[in-house]
Amino acid sequence: MSMIAVFFGRLFIAVIFLVSGISKLIHVSDTHAMIAAAGLPGALAVPTGLFELLAALCLIFGVATRLWSILLAVFVLLTILFFHREFTDPVQAMAAMKNLAIAGGLLCLFGYGHTRWSYDALRQRRRDEHAKYEAERRASEAELRAARAEGRAEMAGESAVIVEKRPFWRR
Incomplete structure:
Protein backbone atom coordinates (compact mmCIF):
# COMPACT_ATOMS: atom_id res chain seq x y z
CA MET A 1 0.00 0.00 0.00
CA HIS A 114 13.55 3.25 -6.63
CA THR A 115 9.86 2.52 -6.27
CA ARG A 116 7.66 0.21 -8.29
CA TRP A 117 6.23 1.33 -11.58
CA SER A 118 9.30 3.28 -12.56
CA TYR A 119 12.11 2.91 -15.04
CA ASP A 120 14.59 2.96 -12.14
CA ALA A 121 12.94 -0.09 -10.55
CA LEU A 122 12.83 -1.93 -13.87
CA ARG A 123 16.51 -1.20 -14.45
CA GLN A 124 17.37 -2.37 -10.92
CA ARG A 125 15.45 -5.63 -11.43
CA ARG A 126 17.34 -6.25 -14.66
CA ARG A 127 20.66 -5.56 -12.91
CA ASP A 128 19.73 -7.98 -10.14
CA GLU A 129 18.73 -10.67 -12.65
CA HIS A 130 21.96 -10.18 -14.57
CA ALA A 131 24.02 -10.37 -11.36
CA LYS A 132 22.23 -13.59 -10.38
CA TYR A 133 22.85 -15.08 -13.83
CA GLU A 134 26.54 -14.11 -13.68
CA ALA A 135 26.91 -15.61 -10.18
CA GLU A 136 25.31 -18.87 -11.35
CA ARG A 137 27.53 -18.93 -14.44
CA ARG A 138 30.67 -18.39 -12.35
CA ALA A 139 29.62 -21.13 -9.92
CA SER A 140 29.02 -23.53 -12.81
CA GLU A 141 32.40 -22.69 -14.34
CA ALA A 142 34.09 -23.20 -10.96
CA GLU A 143 32.45 -26.61 -10.58
CA LEU A 144 33.58 -27.54 -14.09
CA ARG A 145 37.16 -26.43 -13.37
CA ALA A 146 37.13 -28.40 -10.11
CA ALA A 147 35.89 -31.54 -11.90
CA ARG A 148 38.57 -31.17 -14.57
CA ALA A 149 41.27 -30.70 -11.94
CA GLU A 150 40.01 -33.75 -10.08
CA GLY A 151 40.11 -35.77 -13.30
CA ARG A 152 43.65 -34.62 -14.04
CA ALA A 153 44.70 -35.52 -10.49
CA GLU A 154 43.22 -39.00 -10.86
CA MET A 155 44.98 -39.48 -14.17
CA ALA A 156 48.27 -38.33 -12.71
CA GLY A 157 47.84 -40.73 -9.78
CA GLU A 158 47.13 -43.68 -12.11
CA SER A 159 50.16 -42.93 -14.29
CA ALA A 160 52.39 -42.77 -11.22
CA VAL A 161 51.14 -46.18 -10.14
CA ILE A 162 51.74 -47.59 -13.63
CA VAL A 163 55.31 -46.28 -13.68
CA GLU A 164 56.10 -47.97 -10.38
CA LYS A 165 54.73 -51.38 -11.53
CA ARG A 166 57.27 -51.61 -14.37
CA PRO A 167 60.42 -53.48 -13.70
CA PHE A 168 63.30 -51.25 -12.72
CA TRP A 169 65.32 -52.09 -15.87
CA ARG A 170 62.51 -50.68 -18.09
CA ARG A 171 62.30 -47.35 -16.35
Missing part, protein backbone atom coordinates in the same frame (compact mmCIF):
# COMPACT_ATOMS: atom_id res chain seq x y z
CA SER A 2 2.83 2.41 0.79
CA MET A 3 4.32 1.89 -2.68
CA ILE A 4 1.02 3.01 -4.20
CA ALA A 5 1.18 6.15 -2.07
CA VAL A 6 4.76 6.82 -3.17
CA PHE A 7 3.77 6.31 -6.79
CA PHE A 8 0.89 8.80 -6.60
CA GLY A 9 2.99 11.21 -4.54
CA ARG A 10 5.65 11.12 -7.24
CA LEU A 11 3.01 11.86 -9.89
CA PHE A 12 1.41 14.68 -7.90
CA ILE A 13 4.74 16.39 -7.30
CA ALA A 14 5.66 15.95 -10.96
CA VAL A 15 2.39 17.60 -12.07
CA ILE A 16 3.38 20.78 -10.20
CA PHE A 17 6.59 21.07 -12.21
CA LEU A 18 4.99 19.91 -15.45
CA VAL A 19 2.38 22.68 -15.33
CA SER A 20 4.91 25.25 -14.12
CA GLY A 21 7.42 24.36 -16.84
CA ILE A 22 4.82 24.47 -19.60
CA SER A 23 3.54 27.80 -18.28
CA LYS A 24 7.04 29.27 -18.20
CA LEU A 25 7.65 28.15 -21.78
CA ILE A 26 4.32 29.44 -23.05
CA HIS A 27 4.65 32.81 -21.30
CA VAL A 28 8.37 33.39 -21.80
CA SER A 29 8.13 37.19 -21.67
CA ASP A 30 6.30 37.12 -18.32
CA THR A 31 8.79 34.60 -16.95
CA HIS A 32 11.65 36.75 -18.23
CA ALA A 33 10.24 39.81 -16.44
CA MET A 34 9.65 37.88 -13.19
CA ILE A 35 13.19 36.50 -13.16
CA ALA A 36 14.68 39.90 -14.02
CA ALA A 37 12.66 41.52 -11.22
CA ALA A 38 14.36 39.17 -8.76
CA GLY A 39 17.76 40.41 -9.91
CA LEU A 40 18.63 37.33 -11.93
CA PRO A 41 19.39 37.23 -15.67
CA GLY A 42 16.14 37.17 -17.61
CA ALA A 43 17.70 34.78 -20.11
CA LEU A 44 17.13 32.02 -17.53
CA ALA A 45 13.43 31.93 -18.45
CA VAL A 46 13.63 29.26 -21.15
CA PRO A 47 16.26 27.08 -19.40
CA THR A 48 14.20 27.19 -16.21
CA GLY A 49 11.04 26.13 -18.04
CA LEU A 50 12.90 23.34 -19.83
CA PHE A 51 14.47 22.18 -16.56
CA GLU A 52 11.08 21.98 -14.85
CA LEU A 53 9.52 20.21 -17.83
CA LEU A 54 12.34 17.67 -18.17
CA ALA A 55 12.44 17.04 -14.42
CA ALA A 56 8.67 16.51 -14.31
CA LEU A 57 8.75 14.01 -17.17
CA CYS A 58 11.62 12.14 -15.53
CA LEU A 59 9.69 11.97 -12.25
CA ILE A 60 6.54 10.80 -14.01
CA PHE A 61 8.34 7.94 -15.74
CA GLY A 62 10.66 7.25 -12.82
CA VAL A 63 13.91 7.96 -14.68
CA ALA A 64 16.76 8.94 -12.34
CA THR A 65 14.14 9.79 -9.72
CA ARG A 66 16.58 10.31 -6.89
CA LEU A 67 18.76 12.67 -8.92
CA TRP A 68 15.86 14.76 -10.20
CA SER A 69 14.18 14.91 -6.80
CA ILE A 70 17.31 16.29 -5.13
CA LEU A 71 17.87 18.78 -7.99
CA LEU A 72 14.27 19.95 -7.75
CA ALA A 73 14.49 20.25 -3.96
CA VAL A 74 17.51 22.54 -4.32
CA PHE A 75 15.70 24.46 -7.07
CA VAL A 76 12.62 24.96 -4.91
CA LEU A 77 14.67 26.07 -1.91
CA LEU A 78 16.50 28.57 -4.12
CA THR A 79 13.16 29.99 -5.28
CA ILE A 80 12.40 30.74 -1.62
CA LEU A 81 15.65 32.69 -1.36
CA PHE A 82 15.20 34.63 -4.60
CA PHE A 83 11.44 35.07 -4.95
CA HIS A 84 9.75 34.63 -1.56
CA ARG A 85 12.13 36.20 0.93
CA GLU A 86 9.70 38.83 2.28
CA PHE A 87 8.37 36.77 5.18
CA THR A 88 6.49 39.75 6.63
CA ASP A 89 4.19 39.68 3.59
CA PRO A 90 1.60 36.94 4.25
CA VAL A 91 1.38 35.99 0.55
CA GLN A 92 5.17 35.62 0.30
CA ALA A 93 5.33 33.72 3.57
CA MET A 94 2.62 31.33 2.38
CA ALA A 95 4.44 30.78 -0.93
CA ALA A 96 7.67 30.12 0.96
CA MET A 97 5.93 27.57 3.20
CA LYS A 98 4.38 25.90 0.15
CA ASN A 99 7.80 25.62 -1.47
CA LEU A 100 9.25 24.30 1.77
CA ALA A 101 6.58 21.59 1.83
CA ILE A 102 7.32 20.70 -1.81
CA ALA A 103 11.03 20.46 -0.99
CA GLY A 104 10.16 18.15 1.90
CA GLY A 105 8.11 15.94 -0.41
CA LEU A 106 10.97 15.86 -2.90
CA LEU A 107 13.40 14.83 -0.17
CA CYS A 108 11.03 12.02 0.82
CA LEU A 109 10.92 11.00 -2.83
CA PHE A 110 14.72 11.00 -2.79
CA GLY A 111 14.55 8.53 0.10
CA TYR A 112 12.15 6.25 -1.80
CA GLY A 113 13.75 6.78 -5.21
Whole structure:
Protein backbone atom coordinates (compact mmCIF):
# COMPACT_ATOMS: atom_id res chain seq x y z
CA MET A 1 0.00 0.00 0.00
CA SER A 2 2.83 2.41 0.79
CA MET A 3 4.32 1.89 -2.68
CA ILE A 4 1.02 3.01 -4.20
CA ALA A 5 1.18 6.15 -2.07
CA VAL A 6 4.76 6.82 -3.17
CA PHE A 7 3.77 6.31 -6.79
CA PHE A 8 0.89 8.80 -6.60
CA GLY A 9 2.99 11.21 -4.54
CA ARG A 10 5.65 11.12 -7.24
CA LEU A 11 3.01 11.86 -9.89
CA PHE A 12 1.41 14.68 -7.90
CA ILE A 13 4.74 16.39 -7.30
CA ALA A 14 5.66 15.95 -10.96
CA VAL A 15 2.39 17.60 -12.07
CA ILE A 16 3.38 20.78 -10.20
CA PHE A 17 6.59 21.07 -12.21
CA LEU A 18 4.99 19.91 -15.45
CA VAL A 19 2.38 22.68 -15.33
CA SER A 20 4.91 25.25 -14.12
CA GLY A 21 7.42 24.36 -16.84
CA ILE A 22 4.82 24.47 -19.60
CA SER A 23 3.54 27.80 -18.28
CA LYS A 24 7.04 29.27 -18.20
CA LEU A 25 7.65 28.15 -21.78
CA ILE A 26 4.32 29.44 -23.05
CA HIS A 27 4.65 32.81 -21.30
CA VAL A 28 8.37 33.39 -21.80
CA SER A 29 8.13 37.19 -21.67
CA ASP A 30 6.30 37.12 -18.32
CA THR A 31 8.79 34.60 -16.95
CA HIS A 32 11.65 36.75 -18.23
CA ALA A 33 10.24 39.81 -16.44
CA MET A 34 9.65 37.88 -13.19
CA ILE A 35 13.19 36.50 -13.16
CA ALA A 36 14.68 39.90 -14.02
CA ALA A 37 12.66 41.52 -11.22
CA ALA A 38 14.36 39.17 -8.76
CA GLY A 39 17.76 40.41 -9.91
CA LEU A 40 18.63 37.33 -11.93
CA PRO A 41 19.39 37.23 -15.67
CA GLY A 42 16.14 37.17 -17.61
CA ALA A 43 17.70 34.78 -20.11
CA LEU A 44 17.13 32.02 -17.53
CA ALA A 45 13.43 31.93 -18.45
CA VAL A 46 13.63 29.26 -21.15
CA PRO A 47 16.26 27.08 -19.40
CA THR A 48 14.20 27.19 -16.21
CA GLY A 49 11.04 26.13 -18.04
CA LEU A 50 12.90 23.34 -19.83
CA PHE A 51 14.47 22.18 -16.56
CA GLU A 52 11.08 21.98 -14.85
CA LEU A 53 9.52 20.21 -17.83
CA LEU A 54 12.34 17.67 -18.17
CA ALA A 55 12.44 17.04 -14.42
CA ALA A 56 8.67 16.51 -14.31
CA LEU A 57 8.75 14.01 -17.17
CA CYS A 58 11.62 12.14 -15.53
CA LEU A 59 9.69 11.97 -12.25
CA ILE A 60 6.54 10.80 -14.01
CA PHE A 61 8.34 7.94 -15.74
CA GLY A 62 10.66 7.25 -12.82
CA VAL A 63 13.91 7.96 -14.68
CA ALA A 64 16.76 8.94 -12.34
CA THR A 65 14.14 9.79 -9.72
CA ARG A 66 16.58 10.31 -6.89
CA LEU A 67 18.76 12.67 -8.92
CA TRP A 68 15.86 14.76 -10.20
CA SER A 69 14.18 14.91 -6.80
CA ILE A 70 17.31 16.29 -5.13
CA LEU A 71 17.87 18.78 -7.99
CA LEU A 72 14.27 19.95 -7.75
CA ALA A 73 14.49 20.25 -3.96
CA VAL A 74 17.51 22.54 -4.32
CA PHE A 75 15.70 24.46 -7.07
CA VAL A 76 12.62 24.96 -4.91
CA LEU A 77 14.67 26.07 -1.91
CA LEU A 78 16.50 28.57 -4.12
CA THR A 79 13.16 29.99 -5.28
CA ILE A 80 12.40 30.74 -1.62
CA LEU A 81 15.65 32.69 -1.36
CA PHE A 82 15.20 34.63 -4.60
CA PHE A 83 11.44 35.07 -4.95
CA HIS A 84 9.75 34.63 -1.56
CA ARG A 85 12.13 36.20 0.93
CA GLU A 86 9.70 38.83 2.28
CA PHE A 87 8.37 36.77 5.18
CA THR A 88 6.49 39.75 6.63
CA ASP A 89 4.19 39.68 3.59
CA PRO A 90 1.60 36.94 4.25
CA VAL A 91 1.38 35.99 0.55
CA GLN A 92 5.17 35.62 0.30
CA ALA A 93 5.33 33.72 3.57
CA MET A 94 2.62 31.33 2.38
CA ALA A 95 4.44 30.78 -0.93
CA ALA A 96 7.67 30.12 0.96
CA MET A 97 5.93 27.57 3.20
CA LYS A 98 4.38 25.90 0.15
CA ASN A 99 7.80 25.62 -1.47
CA LEU A 100 9.25 24.30 1.77
CA ALA A 101 6.58 21.59 1.83
CA ILE A 102 7.32 20.70 -1.81
CA ALA A 103 11.03 20.46 -0.99
CA GLY A 104 10.16 18.15 1.90
CA GLY A 105 8.11 15.94 -0.41
CA LEU A 106 10.97 15.86 -2.90
CA LEU A 107 13.40 14.83 -0.17
CA CYS A 108 11.03 12.02 0.82
CA LEU A 109 10.92 11.00 -2.83
CA PHE A 110 14.72 11.00 -2.79
CA GLY A 111 14.55 8.53 0.10
CA TYR A 112 12.15 6.25 -1.80
CA GLY A 113 13.75 6.78 -5.21
CA HIS A 114 13.55 3.25 -6.63
CA THR A 115 9.86 2.52 -6.27
CA ARG A 116 7.66 0.21 -8.29
CA TRP A 117 6.23 1.33 -11.58
CA SER A 118 9.30 3.28 -12.56
CA TYR A 119 12.11 2.91 -15.04
CA ASP A 120 14.59 2.96 -12.14
CA ALA A 121 12.94 -0.09 -10.55
CA LEU A 122 12.83 -1.93 -13.87
CA ARG A 123 16.51 -1.20 -14.45
CA GLN A 124 17.37 -2.37 -10.92
CA ARG A 125 15.45 -5.63 -11.43
CA ARG A 126 17.34 -6.25 -14.66
CA ARG A 127 20.66 -5.56 -12.91
CA ASP A 128 19.73 -7.98 -10.14
CA GLU A 129 18.73 -10.67 -12.65
CA HIS A 130 21.96 -10.18 -14.57
CA ALA A 131 24.02 -10.37 -11.36
CA LYS A 132 22.23 -13.59 -10.38
CA TYR A 133 22.85 -15.08 -13.83
CA GLU A 134 26.54 -14.11 -13.68
CA ALA A 135 26.91 -15.61 -10.18
CA GLU A 136 25.31 -18.87 -11.35
CA ARG A 137 27.53 -18.93 -14.44
CA ARG A 138 30.67 -18.39 -12.35
CA ALA A 139 29.62 -21.13 -9.92
CA SER A 140 29.02 -23.53 -12.81
CA GLU A 141 32.40 -22.69 -14.34
CA ALA A 142 34.09 -23.20 -10.96
CA GLU A 143 32.45 -26.61 -10.58
CA LEU A 144 33.58 -27.54 -14.09
CA ARG A 145 37.16 -26.43 -13.37
CA ALA A 146 37.13 -28.40 -10.11
CA ALA A 147 35.89 -31.54 -11.90
CA ARG A 148 38.57 -31.17 -14.57
CA ALA A 149 41.27 -30.70 -11.94
CA GLU A 150 40.01 -33.75 -10.08
CA GLY A 151 40.11 -35.77 -13.30
CA ARG A 152 43.65 -34.62 -14.04
CA ALA A 153 44.70 -35.52 -10.49
CA GLU A 154 43.22 -39.00 -10.86
CA MET A 155 44.98 -39.48 -14.17
CA ALA A 156 48.27 -38.33 -12.71
CA GLY A 157 47.84 -40.73 -9.78
CA GLU A 158 47.13 -43.68 -12.11
CA SER A 159 50.16 -42.93 -14.29
CA ALA A 160 52.39 -42.77 -11.22
CA VAL A 161 51.14 -46.18 -10.14
CA ILE A 162 51.74 -47.59 -13.63
CA VAL A 163 55.31 -46.28 -13.68
CA GLU A 164 56.10 -47.97 -10.38
CA LYS A 165 54.73 -51.38 -11.53
CA ARG A 166 57.27 -51.61 -14.37
CA PRO A 167 60.42 -53.48 -13.70
CA PHE A 168 63.30 -51.25 -12.72
CA TRP A 169 65.32 -52.09 -15.87
CA ARG A 170 62.51 -50.68 -18.09
CA ARG A 171 62.30 -47.35 -16.35
